[in-house]
Amino acid sequence: MSQDTALPITSYALLGLLSLRSEASGYELKQLADRTLRFFWISPAMSQVYSECNRLTDRGLAAAREVPGPGRRSTRVFRLTPAGRAELERWLDEEEPDFPILKHPAALRLFLGHVAGPARIRAVLDGYVEQLSGRIEELARIRAGIGDDPHLMYPGLVAEWGQRYYRGEIDAVRAIAQRLREPKSSGGGS
Amino acid sequence: MSQDTALPITSYALLGLLSLRSEASGYELKQLADRTLRFFWISPAMSQVYSECNRLTDRGLAAAREVPGPGRRSTRVFRLTPAGRAELERWLDEEEPDFPILKHPAALRLFLGHVAGPARIRAVLDGYVEQLSGRIEELARIRAGIGDDPHLMYPGLVAEWGQRYYRGEIDAVRAIAQRLREPKSSGGGS
DNA sequence: TGTAGCATGTAAGCCGTTACATGATTGA
DNA sequence: TCAATCATGTAACGGCTTACATGCTACA
Numbered sequence: 047m048s049q050d051t052a053l054p055i056t057s058y059a060l061l062g063l064l065s066l067r068s069e070a071s072g073y074e075l076k077q078l079a080d081r082t083l084r085f086f087w088i089s090p091a092m093s094q095v096y097s098e099c100n101r102l103t104d105r106g107l108a109a110a111r112e113v114p115g116p117g118r119r120s121t122r123v124f125r126l127t128p129a130g131r132a133e134l135e136r137w138l139d140e141e142e143p144d145f146p147i148l149k150h151p152a153a154l155r156l157f158l159g160h161v162a163g164p165a166r167i168r169a170v171l172d173g174y175v176e177q178l179s180g181r182i183e184e185l186a187r188i189r190a191g192i193g194d195d196p197h198l199m200y201p202g203l204v205a206e207w208g209q210r211y212y213r214g215e216i217d218a219v220r221a222i223a224q225r226l227r228e229p230k231s232s233g234g235g236s
Numbered sequence: 237m238s239q240d241t242a243l244p245i246t247s248y249a250l251l252g253l254l255s256l257r258s259e260a261s262g263y264e265l266k267q268l269a270d271r272t273l274r275f276f277w278i279s280p281a282m283s284q285v286y287s288e289c290n291r292l293t294d295r296g297l298a299a300a301r302e303v304p305g306p307g308r309r310s311t312r313v314f315r316l317t318p319a320g321r322a323e324l325e326r327w328l329d330e331e332e333p334d335f336p337i338l339k340h341p342a343a344l345r346l347f348l349g350h351v352a353g354p355a356r357i358r359a360v361l362d363g364y365v366e367q368l369s370g371r372i373e374e375l376a377r378i379r380a381g382i383g384d385d386p387h388l389m390y391p392g393l394v395a396e397w398g399q400r401y402y403r404g405e406i407d408a409v410r411a412i413a414q415r416l417r418e419p420k421s422s423g424g425g426s
Numbered sequence: 427t428g429t430a431g432c433a434t435g436t437a438a439g440c441c442g443t444t445a446c447a448t449g450a451t452t453g454a
Numbered sequence: 455t456c457a458a459t460c461a462t463g464t465a466a467c468g469g470c471t472t473a474c475a476t477g478c479t480a481c482a
Contacts, residue, residue, distance in 0.1 A: 054441065055341065062348045073461055086343035091443055096463060119449055121461065131351075138352040143341035143360060145367050151245065151333035153276035153397065158252040159390030161321075162328040167390075170333055177335050200349035200357075207343065207412055214404035222397055244469065263433055281471055286435060309477055311433065 053101075053137075056090055059083050060098050061134045064108060064126040066201075071113075071123050072096045081188055082201060085181075085208050099124050107133055156222065164226055171219050171226075178219075182212045243291075243327075246280055249273050250288050251324045254298060254316040256391075261303075261313050262286045271378055272391060275371075275398050289314050297323055346412065354416055361409050361416075368409075372402045 063078050064070060070078070072095045079089040090098065099122075102108035107130030114120045126134075152174040159167045189205040192198045253268050254260060260268070262285045269279040280288065289312075292298035297320030304310045316324075342364040349357045379395040382388045 055339075055344070056441080059344060062344070062351065065348070065351055071461075072463090082347065083344075086338060086340040086347065088337070088339065088442080090441095092461090093444085093463070093465095094442060119461070134348070134351055138345060138348060139356060143345060143364065145371070146341065146343075147278070147337075147339040148276060149245075149278065149337040150276040151336065153336075153394055154245070154249060154252070154273075155328060155333055156397070157272065157276065157390055157394045158255070158324070158328060159393070160387070161252065161255055161324055166329060174333065181335070197350070200347055203349070203412055203415060204343055204347045206415075207346070207408055210408045210411065211404070214401070214408065218397055218400045218404065221400065222393055225393060225396075246469080261433075262435090278470080280469095282433090283435070283437095283472085284470060309433070 053105075056088065056094075057098055057102060058134060058137050059087055060090075060095070061102065061107060061126065061130055064102075064124060065131065065134060066198075067125075069111070069123040069125045071121050072099050073121075075099070075124075081191075082204075085185065086204060102130065106130070152219075168223060168226060171223050175216055175219055178212045178216050182209055185209050185212070243295075246278065246284075247288055247292060248324060248327050249277050250280075250285070251292065251297060251316065251320055254292075254314060255321065255324060256388075257315075259301070259313040259315045261311050262289055263311075265289070265314070271381075272394075275375065276394060292320065296320070342409075358413060358416065361413050365406055365409055368402045368406050372399055375399050375402070 059079075060075060063075055063082070066078070067074070072092070076089070076092050076095045079095070083089050099108060099110070103110050103124070106127060108124045109127050110122045110124050112120050113123050152170055155162060155170045156167055162170075185205055185208045189202065189209065192202045192205060195202075249269075250265060253265055253272070256268070257264070262282070266279070266282050266285045269285070273279050289298060289300070293300050293314065296317060298314045299317050300312045300314050302310050303313050342360055345352060345360045346357055352360075375395055375398045379392065379399065382392045382395060385392075
């Protein structure tokens, strides 16, 4: 319950994951993040999951319970406290979302096409489409795993958004690749 | 020319900006970044621009020239050295681009819709569409400023990609908002 | 007179990652 | 017995931001 400085958004993301579970260990939270947060936020490293969990516990937003394991080492499982749920609700209600941050290595390459040359740019774009296809499959599997469960309606919507997003990227990349092949086309010009 | 550890990608982005100019001051680089890098990478803070420029100069990838100002304080202008150009080319040629990193506050809110409630989610999505419209206008102005200059063909392509990207986001958000209004398979019922 | 823009930096600090250390269990 | 997975952490460090400090010019 120390400090009243603002939490980083990733803390709220973790709080949000806890809101989907009655209890979860750090390890489980990391696994869950890999199937969810990873696609639209970050999936924090294990070490960060643990330190965030400690911060949340320090502030009384989460509570830890020691579960003795089969060996000598035990597992700490966390759950959302009423204060944690209230703080998450407050944040969702009051804080205005920033514009997304995008770090797009392929676009950076395209931007530097005058140095890289068109052949390399084409290769980069092709590789990106490849990566996107893989992502779409991953998301499709995750979406299928969610099913119709009304409890998971919003995660399902996000998964659908993600697939649409990636498909849009593929279309956009193809359009750029097309413009690279025939630099004269497209509206407005000449 | 100290150190041979890998440079962060932002250094290459700065190197790339320098490749578009014969010379530029830190201040000019920041302004240029605000019109370019900002949309697909980051626009580094002024303080970071200066420290990156120093790093590039230390490594011999950029060269600084002191230009006396009207007052006592002078301006340092940087230019790409042959070694800098070679290193940028090597990076573009050899380094494989990572998948983009997206930190999407609106998607995070949607993901937590079960806590935020549908009314708040609708407001968040509306606000996001608003932001997107603003971004599209910004990019349109920038695209118009680039014009037909073949020297700036690739930045032009990136600006077009950006506009398409944002329009795609608007479509996707509208689709999600639609699914929120009519939960579709409402027949089943618990 | 004061504020906005041009211009250059230093210092402090947080977020997040990688590397490292440790220990238990399962199965090949 | 070796590797993989489960499981929990600490330490070090880098990237990037914010806050702060400074000085000059133009202009309202």
